[in-house]
Amino acid sequence: MLRWIVIALVLFACCDAHALDPAMVAKLASGDGDEKVAAVAALLASGEERAAVLLKALADGEVQVAGSRVIIVKGETATDAISGAAIAALPEGREDVVVNNRLRRELEAAMAALKLVSPDRAVRAAAVKELSGGAAPAMLPLIRQALAKETDPDIKSALEMISAAMDLQGADRGARLEAVKRLAGSRDPNTKMLLLPLADKSEADEEVRRAAQESLKIVEARYARSQFVGLLFSGVSLGSILLLAALGLAITYGLMGVINMAHGELIMIGAYSTYVVQNLFRANFPGAFDWYLAFAVPASFVVAAAVGMALERTVIRWLYGRPLETLLATWGISLMLIQGVRSIFGAQNVQVENPAFMSGGAEILAGVVLPWSRIVIVGFAAAVVAGMALLLSRTRLGLFVRGVTQNRAMAACVGVPTSRVDTWAFGLGSGLAGLAGCALSQIGNVGPDLGQSYIVDSFLVVVLGGVGQLAGTIYAALGLGFANKLLESWAGAVLAKIAVLVFIIVFIQKRPQGLFALRGRALES
């Protein structure tokens, strides 16, 4: 990359490479904000090879000052910023050159302008995106030249937008009008900011103002559409999280009728399993760190399922048919699990890092970035639901679970080992909670109290969907997700939460059996 920056500099600059102007470098290193910005522009304009090296080092935080000498430090080696000569020993008393947001913005724009002629399309595309936020007037010649040479249609149109944006500030009325009209086609979210001042009363030219207002309308309409798409996605995302959290409960509570207050803690155990697997990977296979989730998913399922089965065997089994005692016992267990985890891992939240492929996001429309972590979780939730449906409808265990749920006595008569099925079913529900924990660890906090914030939501989803109905759980989770997000964008997060709770209370009053009611004998028992 650096090579191309250097070539770019040589292409656009007139002079040969020689030592930098020491006054400019000194200003860059220890001047105030204005001086630093001026120094960046001056160094960029000087077109010297060393300037590009220095600016890049500054953006990477590698420039230090030792006394009055400005040096570039990379690991244990240092070079003089002005002459480029290597320095044998690192001088004592070095201080970092502080780069603040303003300087960083200037540096990024400067570097981007230089990258416009890179032969790599991806590098050019990134550079164009960087500059779309606003380019300094000094860069106009660079952009014009890049525009003349650009062959890729996408990048070319983006470059045209940038040069149009720069024409806006110019004095040529025809060029400004042309630019305003052209910007109506821009997909960049920054366009609105460029057009706003022109559509304002402060704009002297009547015609430009009217054109700007029209363009602004088009841009705003496009922006509103993409915002709505983003809103829909956040509804799906919240819905998928609620679904994951509630799916395990749909089995233990919905199908088996156990009011499991420790469900949230099983989610928490899944999240901590992910944390442990992550640490094992970091310690033993740092190279394969991105793959830790492939192991964390089964691990969180197995650990949570094992804890759940142990719970069923030791406590819950003896309390079947006594909901109040079950509620109290599982609540006590949840407190014990929280305190246990707190004693082992500490009260503090632990850090679960996303694998590289799950950080950042995909920009699907102008201004709408869907985070990869959420996209992956939506997919994961869909996969878990599909897996569950297959398990319940196609396997022997699923058949037994359904049989025991519908008529325990009859199932026992025809030879179904009901108590073993109970254990397996409870283990399955717990394992699903563990999977939810694994997913939640990727977007939220992992702490001993993690489960507490999901237990209420989980019960809401299951009750709303209809006890004993998996399909109901899915609809309820997605419905609550959408409702929450739509209300939130309209009334704020606090009111949205209240409104959803009020809605559920009213709904349960009117329809105690939930969205979907089981028909038949199961309801009577």
Place this chain on the structure above:
Amino acid sequence: MKRRSLFKALALSAALIIAGLGSPGVTAQEKKVKVGVLHSLSGTMAISETVLKDVALMAFEEINAKGGVMGYKIEAVVVDPASNWPLFAEKARQLITQDKVAVVFGCWTSVSRKSVLPVFEELNGLLFYPVQYEGEELSKNVFYTGAAPNQQAIPAVEYLMSKDGGGAKRFVLLGTDYVYPRTTNKILRAFLKSKGVQDKDIDEKYTPFGHADYQTIVSDVKKFSAGGKTAVISTINGDSNVPFYKELGNQGLKATDVPVVAFSVGEEELRGVDTKPLVGHLAAWNYFMSVKNPTNDEFTKKWAAYAKAKNLPGHKDKPLTNDPMEATYIGVYMWKQAVEKAKSFDTDKVVVAMGGQTFKAPDGFLVKMDEKNHHLHKPVLIGEVKADGQFNVVWKTAGPIKAQPWSPFIAGNDKKKDEPETAPKTVAAKKS
């Protein structure tokens, strides 16, 4: 049956032990003084408050190693109010009446402080509160070692509006829904208006405690920022900050476009976050771990050694210090100095002796407790997040500045006195 009677016996003996604890705070023959620590060790605020408990214990240990306070060894009584505001009041009452502590170091959120305040005033206890807060309060029984709004919020917003801070024209005031963010935002709104910012350029948003889904908020911020140069002022508290910053990073909202300045986010809160996408976002405090001076070097080294020795989770591998920890540390030492000056643990005498106390703080300045208003004179620092989770100081005041607990940006405050009312409340009410 047998098992049950065993349980009974256990419960009985536990009750006896607890009852036995109610001995007076200062025992002359053993030369011990009891000191309370009231920080949430669980719940949503544990992320921030747990280390404050540890740093207070570290300071006690140091003082004890050097002979204690006036020859009395400090005996810490640590309780966990579990991020539960009414429980704070209950625990405070227990500390003062049962454990008879001489002083309490505690609280983070303003709602917890408001909850314990009547208890301290009623029982004439002494509280050291180590966190920046919204002001609008002065109590004879409380010393505030954190920042008042003019020592944190106002300078931060001034910086954002300056050329170096990006020249922000529009502001999103984003906070957790309780008294501190609401009051701070009220002050900031008045301040912004006094600077000519219009209401349509200010967007105020609140989320509940423990909120974890910031998708809508972040996309709303994006939408708002399309209308002009925008900055976000975050008063989000507790572990909600982790999902908030994760969402910011994932949605690609960069600090160079929309900087976020936070008042409750320090080194400790960023521990659970991948800070690489957050480089350049800001925090305003009176201390950062990265501040370079001999006092701070010593402080951070002591903390690292203490964390290792006590095997503190997280800190033993990656010791971090932050502003409220520094404020706690200052508070403990100032209390010790005041006790020694007053030659008594009596609340009234210590309160008088506190005025004018100075301490060489890790922020590099000699900070002073104001003679009258119970607040510290502190320097203001603004830092940008670095890739390693530390802060780069990009702006600071030349020296410590005096706190204004009654912000001039709230109507009616100009009539309030800059010192606690010592007269009974009813008289004060008649006066105003």
